Amino acid sequence: xxxxxxxxxxxxxxxxxxxxxxxxxxxxxxxxxxxxxxxxxxxxxxxxxxxxxxxxxxxxxxxxxxxxxxxxxxxxxxxxxxxxxxxxxxxxxxxxxxxxxxxxxxxxxxxx
Amino acid sequence: xxxxxxxxxxxxxxxxxxxxxxxxxxxxxxxxxxxxxxxxxxxxxxxxxxxxxxxxxxxxxxxxxxxxxxxxxxxxxxxxxxxxxxxxxxxxxxxxxxxxxxxxxxxxxxxxxxx
Numbered sequence: 001x002x003x004x005x006x007x008x009x010x011x012x013x014x015x016x017x018x019x020x021x022x023x024x025x026x027x028x029x030x031x032x033x034x035x036x037x038x039x040x041x042x043x044x045x046x047x048x049x050x051x052x053x054x055x056x057x058x059x060x061x062x063x064x065x066x067x068x069x070x071x072x073x074x075x076x077x078x079x080x081x082x083x084x085x086x087x088x089x090x091x092x093x094x095x096x097x098x099x100x101x102x103x104x105x106x107x108x109x110x111x112x
Numbered sequence: 113x114x115x116x117x118x119x120x121x122x123x124x125x126x127x128x129x130x131x132x133x134x135x136x137x138x139x140x141x142x143x144x145x146x147x148x149x150x151x152x153x154x155x156x157x158x159x160x161x162x163x164x165x166x167x168x169x170x171x172x173x174x175x176x177x178x179x180x181x182x183x184x185x186x187x188x189x190x191x192x193x194x195x196x197x198x199x200x201x202x203x204x205x206x207x208x209x210x211x212x213x214x215x216x217x218x219x220x221x222x223x224x225x226x227x
Contacts, residue, residue, distance in 0.1 A: 004154075031212045043116070043203060043218035044155075051213065089155070091216075097168060098143070098211045099157040 002027045002094050006103035013080055014111050021075040021106045023090035028068045034100070035064050035075050036089045044089065048075070052095075080110045114138065116219035118204050124225045130192040133222045135204030137186070143207045144187050145216070146179060150200035158202075161187060173198075194226045 003026045013019055023033070032051050036044040048057045048064040050073070056065040063076040073090055087107050091100040117136040125131050137144045146158040158177070159169040163184035172179070176195070181187040191198055201221040208214040 034215060036216075036218075041220070043220040044205075044216070046215035046217065049213075049215045091155075093212065097170075098160055099145070099168060099171065100147075100216065101157070102147075102155040104154045 002030075002092060002101045004090060004092055004101050004103035006088075006090060006106050008106060009104065010107040010109075012109045012111065015080060015082060017080050017110075018076070018078050019080055019108075021077070021088050021108070023073040023075070023103055025071045025073075025092045025101070027094070028071055029095040030068065030092045031095050032093045033064075033066055033073050034091050034093070035062075035073075036091065038087045038089060038105070047088075077108075080108075082110050082112045084108060084110050116204055116206050116217050118202075118219035118222050120222060121220065122223045122225075124227065125194055126227055127196055128193045130190065131194055131224060133189045133191075133202055133204075133224070135187045135189070135219060137204070137206030138217055140208070141206035141217070142184070142209050143211055143214075144181060145205045145207075146187070146189055147203045147205065148200050149203070150197070155203065158189075191224075194224075196226050199224055199226045 007022045034049045035047045050066040061078040087105045089105045091102045119134045144161040149155045157171040160167045161181045178190045203221045205216045205218045
């Protein structure tokens with residue numbers, strides 16, 4: 001049974017810091033992995049999607065990596081800003097199905 | 113392009129009543145999903161439609177939950193009768209045809225409170 005874990009559960013950093021959010025999963029049989037952002041009271045916004053055959057994806061200040069064999073993904077945020085404050089969730093697409101298994105998220109607060 | 117729309121945004125009902133949640137996916141998206149988050153837990157899959165067909169409903173908790181997708185457009189999720197443990201946020205998401213390469217687009221969710 002696929003399980004997704006995100007560490008840390010919460011993180012508070014000063015503005016301008018580079019930071020790394022971690023996601024681990026127990027079953028390497030995935031077809032992709034997505035990183036989402038959720039603002040309070042809102043839905044999830046897809047940030048990056050990495051195919052199982054890819055190693056990383058970049059969008060602006062965000063870079064996500066995937067190491068399928070070790071069951072890990074990281075989301076790197078460069079030069080963090082207060083507007084980056086949100087909950088970040090990773091979700092893996094389980095092979096053989098079209099459903100996503102979500103982690104519990106990392107609550108990020110960037111202090112001005 | 114309009115995003116995924118969910119209605120209502122909030123619903124408070126008493127145990128034993130019926131509630132129907134609605135989702136309008138992004139136009140042209142064949143894939144429609146329902147997920148939910150109950151208090152303190154991770155977001156969990158409920159079911160997946162491809163057009164009007166249920167592709168996977170393995171996450172539906174029990175037969176009090178009924179999902180439909182009329183003509184492959186909007187979808188409804190009915191809970192009848194509602195129980196206390198059904199409280200949570202119900203999210204709808206949609207994606208384009210190629211599920212493995214298309215990102216999920218989520219609605220803002222419906223917060224359901226059963227008292």
